[in-house]
Amino acid sequence: MDKSDITLERLRSFVRVAERGSLSAxxxxxxxxxxxxxxxxxxxxxxxxxxxxxxxTRRVSMTDEGARYYANCLQILRLVEQAGDEARATRGAPAGTIRISCTAAIGVLHVTRLIFAFQDRHPDIGIDLSLTDERVDLVREGVDVALRLGPLTDSSMKLRNLGHSRRLLVAAPDYLAAHGRPAAPQDLSGHEGIRMTNVAGSDTLVLQGPDGARHTVPFGGRFRVDHGLAAREALAAGRGIGSAHRWLVDDLLSAGRLEVILPDYVPLSVPLNMLIVPQRTGIARVRLLVDFLAERIRAIPGIEQTR
Structure with missing residues (x-):
């Protein structure tokens, strides 16, 4: 074996092909x-x-030897990156790129501004931000950190709970003037609902009442959508009633373009978590970002700390 042929560049190419299963990707x-x-x-x-x-012709997979070599390559590449971080730390300037995946709507409305503030503090760190509501394979896609709303099933990632996202029932004043204001949860069944197609069970609403009891009511409507920003537009346009995260509509509520209805009956809050690829936790720039986001995200409207 000619050891000079085993370069970091070739190791990185192998690791990414092994993870993505595609040479072209x-x-x-x-x-x-x-x-x-x-x-x-x-x-x-x-x-x-x-x-x-x-x-x-359809896919690329590892041989048994490849799987063992892949595990060792991960260790080697991580040590190389950590060594570089330590060397750069001597001049006090973390550098490199961090790849982030984030739920789309909160990413557009809030997380991007947090990233700008982070980069102002650390100008040598690049950010590659991917906005998607899909549950992507972080390792396969080369992601370092992910921000996700909702329950999680991937136990192989390091998880950091950021709190819960409070939700409200809201509608535009024009809609309420034309269709009436619901006085009780059961009244919702006669209204137009703005529903999310990528949320399981969106044809019903589960509301928690003032006494802590839960009320399940049918929830229909002619408009369904798979993106939070489109749901926001539909609500503001008076197309119906919807369950919305506070951070999604806080500015519209302040401007009077939306109103809270049935304030004593609230949709269940949703957990907000940060997932970190375990192999990336030792990278200085990743640690900096994780701590920065964990501190700043609590200021987003409607994000409540877990008790």
């Missing part, structure tokens, strides 16, 4: 041609003398 991610990634893999396998990947 990794080539786009790294900004190189697919032929370059193919060459990196071929040269690495030649140097090692064992096949690392199984390639078919």
């Amino acid at each position: 990794v080539a786009r991610e790294l900004g190189v041609g697919q032929s370059t990634i193919t060459r990196h893999l071929r040269e690495l396998e030649t140097a090692l003398g064992v096949p690392l990947l199984n390639r078919t």
Whole structure:
């Protein structure tokens, strides 16, 4: 084996192909041609003398040898990055790129401004922000940190609870003037509802009353959407009643464009969590961002600390 053929560049190409299962996707991610990634893999396998990947027309998967080598490569690349962080720390300027995935609406309305403030404090740190409501595979997509609303099932990530997002029932004054104001939860069944297609069970509302009891009521409507910002527009346009996160509509409530209805009956709050890829927790710039967001996010309207 010619050790000079085992370079960090080739290790990184192998690790990302192993995680993403696609040479073309990794080539786009790294900004190189697919032929370059193919060459990196071929040269690495030649140097090692064992096949690392199984390639078919549809997918790429690791061989048994590749899976063992992948685990070791992760350790090597993490140590290299940490060593670089420690060297840069001597001049007091963390640098590099952090990849963040964030639930779309809260990302647009609030998290982007927090990231701007973070970069003003740390000008040598780049941010690659992906806004999506899908539950992406963080390792596969090369994400360092994710902000997610709702229950989580991925126990392989390090989790940091940021609190709960309070929700309200809201509607525009024009809608209420035209259709009447509900006086009790059961009145909602006769109203137009703005519903989310990517939220399970959106055809019913579960409300918690003043005595702590829960009330489940049917919730219909002609407009359904899969993005919070579109739901916000529909509510402001007077298209119906909706359950909305406080941070989504706080400015509209302050401006009088929306009103809270049935204030004594509130939709259940939703957990807000930060997920960190375990292999990235030792990176100085990632730790800085995690601590910064955990401190600043509590100032977002409607985010309440978990008791």
